[in-house]
Amino acid sequence: MKITQGVFFTGYTTVKVKGKFPEFFFNRCSEKGIMLWDIKKIDEYTCQANIKLEDVSLLKQTRRNTDYKISFEKRMGLPFWLSSLLSKKPLVIGFLLGCMMIFLLSNMVWSIQIDGVTPEIEHKIEKNLDKYGVQFGAWKFNIDTPSMMQQKLLTDIPELLWIGITENGTTYHLQGIEKTIVEENIEKGAQHLIASKKGVIVDMFVEAGVPLVKVNDFVEEGDMLVSGLIGQEDKEEAVRAKGEIIAETWYKSQLSIPLSVNYNVLTGEKKNQYAINIAGFEVPIWGFGDPDYKKIHTETYNKPFYLFKWEIPLSLTTKKLWEKEEFEKARTKDEAVQAGIEQAKKELREKLHEDAEFISEKVLHSKKENGTVKLILYFKVQENIVKTQPITQGD
Template sequence: MKRTQGVFFNGYTTFKVTGSFPEFFLNRCVENGIVIWNIKKLDESSCQANIKLEDIPKLKDLRKNMSYKISFSSRIGLPFLINAIWKRKPLVIGFLLSLILIFTLSNMVWDIDIEGVTPEIEHKIKENLDEYGVRKGAWKFKLETPSQMQQRLLNDVPELLWIGITEKGTTYHLQGVEKTIVEEKDEGGPQHLVAKKKGIIVDMYVEKGEPKVNVNDFVQPGDILVSGLIGGEDDQQAVHAKGEIIAETWYESEVSIPINVEYKVITGEKEKQYAISLFNASVPIWGFTKPDYKQSFMEEKEHPLYLFNWKIPLAFKTKYIWEQEVFEQNRSQEEAVSAGIEQAKRELSKQLPIDAKILREKILHEKKENGKVKLILYIKVQENIVKPYPITQGD
């Protein structure tokens, strides 16, 4: 490594040595461990060189016993730069205060722009944003991310079909789409109502058309339930059949449930840690100790910082450390079977229409192996089984 590396940070100066054979003095400097460089011969009796600030006392001690004259000229390096800046303290303080003020104002909310909705919905959105802390003058790094705000607004303002939030400097732009009430369309052309699956009919609500089945009838997929052809042969008309045919249907489900189960629960206790992220490197500023939790769950939020409208490579990080408790449950086979039945019902409910009802279930097969209980279930459901079938010419 060069002995002159990093001299800018420690500072160095240029000196001139004058006397008979100045090279002799420079040789003595090197012999005494004084680092000099950029040596120049000015004339027969003088030379010039650079020297570190820390070596100047050694240089002066060496000159005391010799008949040479030394003078210093340029001063270069960080110490001299700091000293020059310090002499202009009012200017420096004013610049730093201005920078802090600009940085502070650049990371606050100064405008909220909402488009695409009626004044009534806009008022509701502003009220909810105010509850979330999104208001003029709020610190942006304390707010939720735009995607989190979007989800909360969709839940809290039911009139919204969609809303997009973009953050541009100190402004939040919101573009919303309201739900529209769709007017009931013409019922369409003539049609039958047919069965979309097999079942036993338990109830019927026929609004238009001629019923072709009765309660307690067993039907197969494709059977006509309500005919769209009404009247006699001479005055027969084709209508748009409407109605509901409720039937009992059957599903087979297979589930596997572990007997021993482990699950984690957040207790509600938490610790906060704050850090500054610079070029993806985190520097902690608060909360240096790790909480004494046996089990924990960590959640991080990063809020970028801005200078005017420019995103700088600096971000404010908040880390939440939640305490968790781990519970182990050793279930009996009967408890595992009960949990398996509930799981099968939940999975089936996702596939069924909203108005369908699960009536009862029956275990067709039960087997315990490898710490699990495997079940094959027969589940009875009550649901509307109609499917429109258009009436074409010639039916």
């Protein structure tokens, strides 16, 4: 390792020594532990060398009670550079103000670009962005993250199927996809209507085709409900059968429901903490210390700083500390049964068509066991059981 490594940051100077045999003075300095380098002999009575700024006082002590004269020729390193710079206050102030303005302007919104949607939807997006505070000249640290804005836009504008938001320096670029209703222009071929499951028919509406069943008939899965063949046997014509056959169907569910349930509630009390994140190291700037809450729910948001369009390794971290309370609620057997019915209905709805309607439910079996209630439930549902079957040649 070089002996001069790091001397720029601590500072160093060039010292000139005059007297008889100046080399002896430098030897004496070395014995005192003073670091010397770039030693040069100018003439018979003069030598010069570089020394660290921190060794100047020791050098002066060494010169005492001697006939040598010393003078300092050059001053180099960060301390001297800063001292020189600070002597030019107008230049320093102007430079700092310029950096501050560049930093502020680099962290404001100067452009919002919206692509992929119609002018009508674009206007709705702009209106909502304005409501969120995303507008020309807005301070970016008062704006939600792109992911949060995406969720808000999808909720507030039902016509949007998807929207992506990209933050690029001072520009927000939004790419949206609208929901479209695809109309089926091509008429499909001839078909029958058959039962997708077993049930008892309670209502029917046939738009095209020959109905083969009537209300109150019991049908099995695969039974033909409406024929797509009309006319006499010798003059049959195949058509596209259309209609709805509403039947009463049945479902059985088995599940276990706990007699006690734990849930968390946010009281509304919160404390905000702010920190500057420098390359992964957080420096707190406001809201020191955790609040005196028994339970805490923490939400963390990170807003990067930009210089022009480039993200720099500096960001503002905001932590929202919410007071959280945990509750344990004991349920009676009847309450557990009711919760089980609602849960089973919810699970069934995910499998049924949205037009399906629950008619009734019945508890076939319920038993308390190991802190739970085991249930067997029976549901009656009314739903459209139609399924299409293409008519092939020879039917």
